[in-house]
Amino acid sequence: xxxxxxxxxxxxxxxxxxxxxxxxxxxxxxxxxxxxxxxxxxxxxxxxxxxxxxxxxxxxxxxxxxxxxxxxxxxxxxxxxxxxxxxxxxxxxxxxxxxxxxxxxxxxxxxxxxxxxxxxxxxxxxxxxxxxxxxxxxxxxxxxxxxxxxxxxxxxxxxxxxxxxxx
Amino acid sequence: xxxxxxxxxxxxxxxxxxxxxxxxxxxxxxxxxxxxxxxxxxxxxxxxxxxxxxxxxxxxxxxxxxxxxxxxxxxxxxxxxxxxxxxxxxxxxxxxxxxxxxxxxxxxxxxxxxxxxxxxxxxxxxxxxxxxxxxxxxxxxxxxxxxxxxxxxxxxxxxxxxxxxxxxxxxxxxxxxxxxxxxxxxxxxxxxxxxxxxxxxxxxxxxxxxxxxxxxxxxxxxxxxxxxxxxxxxxxxxxxxxxxxxxxxxxxxxxxxxxxxxxxxxxxxxxxxxxxxxxxxxxxxxxxxxxxxxxxxxxxxxxxxxxxxxxxxxxxxxxxxxxxxxxxxxxxxxxxxxxxxxxxxxxxxxxxxxxxxxxxxxxxxxxxxxxxxxxxxxxxxxxxxxxxxxxxxxxxxxxxxxxxxxxxxxxxxxxxxxxxxxxxxxxxxxxxxxxxxxxxxxxxxxxxxxxxxxxxxxxxxxxxxxxxxxxxx
Numbered sequence: 001x002x003x004x005x006x007x008x009x010x011x012x013x014x015x016x017x018x019x020x021x022x023x024x025x026x027x028x029x030x031x032x033x034x035x036x037x038x039x040x041x042x043x044x045x046x047x048x049x050x051x052x053x054x055x056x057x058x059x060x061x062x063x064x065x066x067x068x069x070x071x072x073x074x075x076x077x078x079x080x081x082x083x084x085x086x087x088x089x090x091x092x093x094x095x096x097x098x099x100x101x102x103x104x105x106x107x108x109x110x111x112x113x114x115x116x117x118x119x120x121x122x123x124x125x126x127x128x129x130x131x132x133x134x135x136x137x138x139x140x141x142x143x144x145x146x147x148x149x150x151x152x153x154x155x156x157x158x159x160x161x162x163x164x165x166x167x
Numbered sequence: 168x169x170x171x172x173x174x175x176x177x178x179x180x181x182x183x184x185x186x187x188x189x190x191x192x193x194x195x196x197x198x199x200x201x202x203x204x205x206x207x208x209x210x211x212x213x214x215x216x217x218x219x220x221x222x223x224x225x226x227x228x229x230x231x232x233x234x235x236x237x238x239x240x241x242x243x244x245x246x247x248x249x250x251x252x253x254x255x256x257x258x259x260x261x262x263x264x265x266x267x268x269x270x271x272x273x274x275x276x277x278x279x280x281x282x283x284x285x286x287x288x289x290x291x292x293x294x295x296x297x298x299x300x301x302x303x304x305x306x307x308x309x310x311x312x313x314x315x316x317x318x319x320x321x322x323x324x325x326x327x328x329x330x331x332x333x334x335x336x337x338x339x340x341x342x343x344x345x346x347x348x349x350x351x352x353x354x355x356x357x358x359x360x361x362x363x364x365x366x367x368x369x370x371x372x373x374x375x376x377x378x379x380x381x382x383x384x385x386x387x388x389x390x391x392x393x394x395x396x397x398x399x400x401x402x403x404x405x406x407x408x409x410x411x412x413x414x415x416x417x418x419x420x421x422x423x424x425x426x427x428x429x430x431x432x433x434x435x436x437x438x439x440x441x442x443x444x445x446x447x448x449x450x451x452x453x454x455x456x457x458x459x460x461x462x463x464x465x466x467x468x469x470x471x472x473x474x475x476x477x478x479x480x481x482x483x484x485x486x487x488x489x490x491x492x493x494x495x496x497x498x499x500x501x502x503x504x505x506x507x508x509x510x511x512x513x514x515x516x517x518x519x520x521x522x523x524x525x526x527x528x529x530x531x532x533x534x535x536x537x538x539x540x541x542x543x544x545x546x547x548x549x550x551x552x553x554x555x556x557x558x559x560x561x562x563x564x565x566x567x568x569x570x571x572x573x574x575x576x577x578x579x580x581x582x583x584x585x586x587x588x589x590x591x592x593x594x595x596x597x598x599x600x601x602x603x604x605x606x607x608x609x610x611x612x613x614x615x616x617x618x619x620x621x622x623x624x625x626x627x628x629x630x631x632x633x634x635x636x637x638x639x640x
Contacts, residue, residue, distance in 0.1 A: 047229070047329070051277070051296060051297070051300065051307070051311055052311050052314060052315045052318070054311065055311060055312070055315070086297075086301065096297075100297065104297070104300055107300060107301065107304055108300060108304050108307060108308050108311070109308075
């Protein structure tokens with residue numbers, strides 16, 4: 001199996017791009033190409049996390065999961081460190097989480113990256129391909145945060161959770 | 168009279184509920200398999216241009232959108248009255264093989280392997296793909312790799328894994344690039360190795376499931392599947408063959424446009440899922456099965472050497488006509504091998520890289536039918552349009568629908584054998600769910616939602632009060 005060089009970052013944007021702010025991860029990834037030019041980064045988007053992601057996850061040193069959050073004030077950005085966790089009783093593929101994927105990467109492929117979730121509190125999950133104005137306004141801040149995280153690697157990981165200020 | 172409800176049935180695509188009727192002695196007196204979701208694609212597509220149908224109907228499902236794309240595109244080809252370029256047909260079939268590989272891998276490794284490898288009576292909280300991952304990481308890794316390979320085939324050809332727009336009326340919208348072909352060909356040996364490991368594993372545990380094999384929908388029925396002109400397995404094209412329970416061909420090479428002469432659709436009062444039946448025998452006598460088990464019963468061979476070797480062993484082990492629905496799993500693995508071999512044949516075809524991949528035309532017929540084998544069985548899209556090409560009527564008969572009557576009968580057989588209302592155990596009810604999973608039903612497709620809620624089983628007293636309840640994943 002081809003191994004990635006140390007330092008590789010995997011960015012996973014997930015959610016339903018047809019449900020307004022739930023497509024936040026997809027929208028962010030579209031803005032990342034110019035921001036991350038020259039960085040060793042792989043970007044993927046998906047509707048939900050699945051066990052298949054454990055394999056590419058195991059081949060990187062740092063991972064960022066981008067998602068919308070139904071909690072908090074709309075537009076609020078949270079950066080949280082992810083700790084590997086075994087599946088809870090009753091967990092199923094539809095309930096795969098970043099923590100499960102980290103544990104799976106280690107169990108199945110022998111290594112796991114440092115990882116964070118970068119989420120924005122959503123205003124609406126209604127049908128629609130556009131983000132709400134308040135979430136859309138948070139995009140630039142998130143892209144900037146990713147640029148910093150990728151540039152600094154895990155040395156800039158938050159200890160637990162950090163809420164970022166909005167303009 | 169008491170009643171047990173399994174709501175919802177888990178590790179399937181879509182929502183279903185099972186009710187089991189018990190007498191005062193705790194014996195099963197009857198069962199019903201209810202599909203509890205409704206979609207309505209036939210109705211809300213009315214008025215849409217026919218050429219939008221592949222993209223719209225692909226949204227019926229996130230697991231097998233390719234099957235809908237193909238059946239829909241074929242129905243549109245018929246409306247346009249075109250014969251699509253040879254290369255387009257080859258490419259569509261490669262795409263279809265990729266979908267079979269990923270869908271069958273999902274069914275076997277992610278959904279059913281927990282029952283087979285962890286045990287029907289194992290801890291329900293761990294009896295899932297993540298439990299498999301913890302207990303048997305090699306198998307989980309294989310399952311992930313095989314499904315990923317199938318998805319990469321789809322993504323390589325169609326640029327998107329889910330709901331791609333590459334398959335269009337008249338062909339496909341872009342030719343195959345040599346680098347993509349080479350990448351797929353390079354991945355085939357390892358994908359085949361995974362299937363061989365799974366086959367060896369499955370054959371090795373068969374003896375542990377004698378009771379399940381004997382009682383998991385092990386009853387005579389008719390079988391239906393697509394075959395080519397010489398009677399070999401066909402997934403993308405071909406005519407419909409019906410065989411009777413003894414293996415005699417009753418009707419052969421039914422063209423897509425004639426499906427309605429042989430397939431009727433009954434409505435069940437307890438389910439949103441219709442119940443297709445073999446029309447000449449009427450309802451409910453005309454129960455038939457489709458999908459991997461049925462396909463390997465109707466064909467004379469697979470048509471590729473490695474799958475044919477497994478096909479021979481399968482029939483030697485299980486009989487000329489394989490009746491137990493438990494063997495859907497076995498047949499599914501053989502078809503996965505076929506899909507990989509067939510991909511290799513198609514990708515080495517001299518015309519595979521040709522650039523002419525689409526025929527253009529307008530409305531030349533006011534009606535079109537498209538038929539293909541979806542991973543779960545025969546898929547039929549039938550459209551009528553007006554002269555402007557707007558859909559005026561649509562009928563979709565989905566693979567899981569064909570199996571509805573058989574699933575109902577299988578549930579009853581399993582419940583009657585395994586369920587004891589006086590000493591209810593989760594494992595008994597898991598077997599009832601497992602026989603449904605053997606069919607790998609795709610209920611979101613067949614009723615025209617997906618999701619997961621913990622399994623809930625309630626034992627109700629004669630007065631309707633809950634006297635016992637079990638929950639599982």
